[in-house]
Amino acid sequence: MADEAARAHAAEVARAQEEGRDPPPPPPNPQDPAGDVNAQPQAGAPTIGDYDSADAFFMDRNPIHPPLPARNDYEIKPQIIALVRQNQFNGLPAEHPLDHIENFEEICSTTRSNGVSADYLKCKLFSFSLGDKASRWLKSLPAHSITTWDEYKAAFINHFYTKQRSISVRNKISNFRQANNESFYEALDRFKEYIRDCPNHGFNEGNLWNIFYRGIDHKYNGNFH
Structure with a gap:
């Protein structure tokens, strides 16, 4: 079948040249799934419909990604999280971002978590201290863009302690x-x-x-x- 199609195409090309017409396109390769309109998608290959599902767009959008600690049996005490949440910064003009940083670091100095570094602990806890406009600011940061407490603190101060x-x-x-x-x-x-x-x-x-x-x-x- 492939040889007959090739010979027929060659004859059409020769005839088109004699008549001064553009040559016809080559016939589809039966071995090429892209050239077969009836070809079925390969197993496991994504289809157009797959891109309509919500999970196709899901990704880890958290901007705060400090290096993971060496041990994974750590626990941040719920009491500390609750205390941090009680002292939230909402991004209002009357609030003082420098005072908020100082108060937060004072809270963090009162706790340790199974050998986990203070830098990692602050990165994980500080997000609980942000509400309203400050929380929206945090979500607007690029994913995985902050990896240390110094970076987190600098980004916060630069945004809320304006010129x-x-x-x-x-x-x-x-x-x-x-x-x-x-x-x-x-x-x-x-x-x-x-x-x-x-x-x-x-x-x-x-x-x-x-x-x-x-x-x-x-x-x-x-x-x-």
């Missing part, structure tokens, strides 16, 4: 004024909070105290001593 926030707090420091109903110690505590909330403020210690006393003196019309 605008840093500029705003720096301006609060440089333009500090004691409020009319504020005592000296209350003003000092507030000033220290600004400094703590903006570790990259850029002022040296002498400049900071000059700014503070200028703000205190403002309340007393230049008569503060």
Whole structure:
């Protein structure tokens, strides 16, 4: 059958050349399943319908993938997870991302888990401390993109401690004024909070105290001593 088809095709090609027509395409190879319209898909090969099923698109989308510990018999205590969840960061403007990191690391310092590294433990626990906008931010990260706690912490701070926030707090420091109903110690505590909330403020210690006393003196019309 194959030889007859080949001879017939050769005759058609010769006739087309004599008549100045384009030659016909070669006949399908019976050994090639792609050329046989009646060929059945090979066993185990995916069909078009398979790509419509939900599991075809499922993958591990978790962005947090620290290296697995050497031992697999570790357990993170439910009490620690519950404590972390009680101190969630939701990504709201009034929340302080640096304070959240400090509080979280303080909680983590109180527990150990069967020889598992602190880095791995923090990577696994920190996700429980994120809610609302912060949780959505976490899910937006590329899969498997974070492998260490330092990377996780840096990504969190870079996203939520924005340049605008840093500029705003720096301006609060440089333009500090004691409020009319504020005592000296209350003003000092507030000033220290600004400094703590903006570790990259850029002022040296002498400049900071000059700014503070200028703000205190403002309340007393230049008569503060």
